[in-house]
Amino acid sequence: MESSLWSKNITNKLNSNKPGTKYDVLIIGGGLSGISTAYYLKDSKLNICLIESNKIAGGTTSLTTGKITYLQDTIYSDLESIHNFNISKKYLESQLYASKLIKDNIKKYNIDCDYIENDSYIFSDKDEDKTKIDKEYEFFKKANIDAQLVDKLPDSFPSTYALKVKNTAVFNPVKYINKLVNIIGDNIKICENVRALNITKENDYYVVKTTENDIRAKYVVVCTHYPFFVVPGLIPFKTHVEKSHVIASKIKEIKKFNAISIGKNIYSIRYHKDKDSYIVFAGESYKMSNHINYDERQKELEKKFKDNFRSDIDYRWSIHDLTSNDLLPIIGKVNDVNPNLLIATAFNKWGMTNGVLSGKILSDIILGNNNEYIDLFNPKRDITIKRCINFFIDGFNISKIYLGTKLNKNKSFYNDKVKFENIDGKSYGIYIDNNLEKHIIRNLCPHMKCSLVFNYMDKTWDCPCHGSRFDIDGNVIKGPSVYDIKTKD
Numbered sequence: 236m237e238s239s240l241w242s243k244n245i246t247n248k249l250n251s252n253k254p255g256t257k258y259d260v261l262i263i264g265g266g267l268s269g270i271s272t273a274y275y276l277k278d279s280k281l282n283i284c285l286i287e288s289n290k291i292a293g294g295t296t297s298l299t300t301g302k303i304t305y306l307q308d309t310i311y312s313d314l315e316s317i318h319n320f321n322i323s324k325k326y327l328e329s330q331l332y333a334s335k336l337i338k339d340n341i342k343k344y345n346i347d348c349d350y351i352e353n354d355s356y357i358f359s360d361k362d363e364d365k366t367k368i369d370k371e372y373e374f375f376k377k378a379n380i381d382a383q384l385v386d387k388l389p390d391s392f393p394s395t396y397a398l399k400v401k402n403t404a405v406f407n408p409v410k411y412i413n414k415l416v417n418i419i420g421d422n423i424k425i426c427e428n429v430r431a432l433n434i435t436k437e438n439d440y441y442v443v444k445t446t447e448n449d450i451r452a453k454y455v456v457v458c459t460h461y462p463f464f465v466v467p468g469l470i471p472f473k474t475h476v477e478k479s480h481v482i483a484s485k486i487k488e489i490k491k492f493n494a495i496s497i498g499k500n501i502y503s504i505r506y507h508k509d510k511d512s513y514i515v516f517a518g519e520s521y522k523m524s525n526h527i528n529y530d531e532r533q534k535e536l537e538k539k540f541k542d543n544f545r546s547d548i549d550y551r552w553s554i555h556d557l558t559s560n561d562l563l564p565i566i567g568k569v570n571d572v573n574p575n576l577l578i579a580t581a582f583n584k585w586g587m588t589n590g591v592l593s594g595k596i597l598s599d600i601i602l603g604n605n606n607e608y609i610d611l612f613n614p615k616r617d618i619t620i621k622r623c624i625n626f627f628i629d630g631f632n633i634s635k636i637y638l639g640t641k642l643n644k645n646k647s648f649y650n651d652k653v654k655f656e657n658i659d660g661k662s663y664g665i666y667i668d669n670n671l672e673k674h675i676i677r678n679l680c681p682h683m684k685c686s687l688v689f690n691y692m693d694k695t696w697d698c699p700c701h702g703s704r705f706d707i708d709g710n711v712i713k714g715p716s717v718y719d720i721k722t723k724d
């Protein structure tokens with residue numbers, strides 16, 4: 236399916252496949268947040284296991300653009316308007332702290348992960364976005380961070396106004412994780428191809444049912460990107476899913492900056508160097524609940540890239556991430572009734588810093604250490620007005636797509652390879668392959684029963700509500716669904 240610039244570094248099986256039955260800590264998910272949690276717990280005396288449903292580092296982390304930056308769209312002025320200056324500043328400090336954690340580790344272990352220090356920019360070529368950039372600049376001034384307003388990017392991409400900060404970086408997150416896994420060594424049991432199916436509570440232990448065996452653990456840490464349960468946590472009601480498309484293209488020489496535009500259509504630029512040099516270009520983002528024609532957006536991105544960089548495309552992929560309704564990641568104890576059930580999600584497309592930070596916060600919670608960011612990201616934090624408004628907007632958009640698929644209103648989007656049929660009063664999706672063989676699936680996501688849409692680009696059935704993905708025969712490829720789709724029920 237999707238193969239990114241970093242996917243070639245995903246390694247083969249690392250550890251015995253079968254987990255044991257009882258642990259102090261069970262970490263679920265082997266992306267940057269799960270592996271970081273394991274890394275920060277590696278020297279404790281605790282008996283720990285990490286399970287991963289596919290390959291370590293093979294999830295969202297392998298599809299990211301891999302910038303390590305505290306300049307994140309206009310997040311600080313946005314956080315200030317949703318919360319207040321102190322919360323916004325605290326978030327800034329957390330991002331600087333996380334960037335340092337990554338840098339220190341790379342230095343300490345001499346990790347070869349194509350880490351390059353550079354400057355970060357936010358930019359626009361539209362006059363109406365100037366005020367937003369100015370607001371972000373004002374925030375940095377108030378927070379005593381060195382930032383500079385400039386006319387344009389050090390690149391040919393259209394820009395008329397930009398904000399620049401220093402001391403940011405880019406890296407290859409898969410190579411970084413591979414090294415962490417090496418360092419963790421035998422201290423923690425890591426099992427690939429083991430999927431968690433559900434969690435129940437039994438006295439002082441959680442019982443996690445998996446595709447291998449049941450695992451009992453005092454602490455369960457859920458780092459699965461999207462949690463696979465709805466209750467507790469109610470994450471689907473506190474977040475929405477945003478999808479973007481990404482391109483990588485070989486070039487002669489890299490430039491030492493990364494950038495993200497602000498405004499209506501967001502584009503991201505970074506450079507990467509391993510044995511070759513690349514530009515990585517991302518954009519055409521949309522709330523998955525607002526759009527179903529992924530193919531069209533990919534083509535738009537490729538056109539934009541070719542118009543501006545005139546280079547051939549070597550890699551193309553798409554990726555989605557969770558955005559929380561109040562723009563703060565969700566990291567910590569799920570709720571008071573489940574103090575030992577921990578979660579890390581909703582990184583708002585800034586999961587390199589926040590993934591590593593969540594590893595540090597979650598491990599500190601387990602070890603009983605102080606961590607000054609526990610309250611900031613507390614999943615139980617108060618509901619804000621903005622959060623409620625966003626919840627209703629997202630709910631409305633999801634319902635539109637949902638009803639559209641139910642009532643066949645999105646018909647024009649489908650060609651003769653994909654059909655929906657009602658059989659015995661139930662809706663089925665049918666994909667007809669090149670050999671004219673029909674692949675029939677029940678058109679319902681097992682997670683929260685949303686109707687699925689067909690993704691022509693990757694030939695998958697995707698859930699527009701929460702991002703689960705299935706192959707043409709209904710086998711689950713990406714959560715939150717943990718179950719395959721039945722062909723009939």
Ligand SMILES: Cc1cc2nc3c(=O)[nH]c(=O)nc-3n(C[C@H](O)[C@H](O)[C@H](O)COP(=O)(O)OP(=O)(O)OC[C@H]3O[C@@H](n4cnc5c(N)ncnc54)[C@H](O)[C@@H]3O)c2cc1C
Binds near residue numbers: 297588
């Ligand atoms: C277009 C785009 C660009 C981005 N670029 C950047 C960037 O430049 N910088 C930045 O900081 N962030 C960026 N991000 C965000 C970042 O990529 C993600 O937030 C981050 O990778 C999430 O890491 P994770 O460990 O939480 O999830 P993942 O990497 O997805 O890891 C979760 C793992 O859990 C496994 N899993 C799922 N369900 C189960 C289960 N039931 N049982 C067992 N295992 C399970 C999955 O297979 C997966 O390997 C970007 C996001 C987007 C959309």
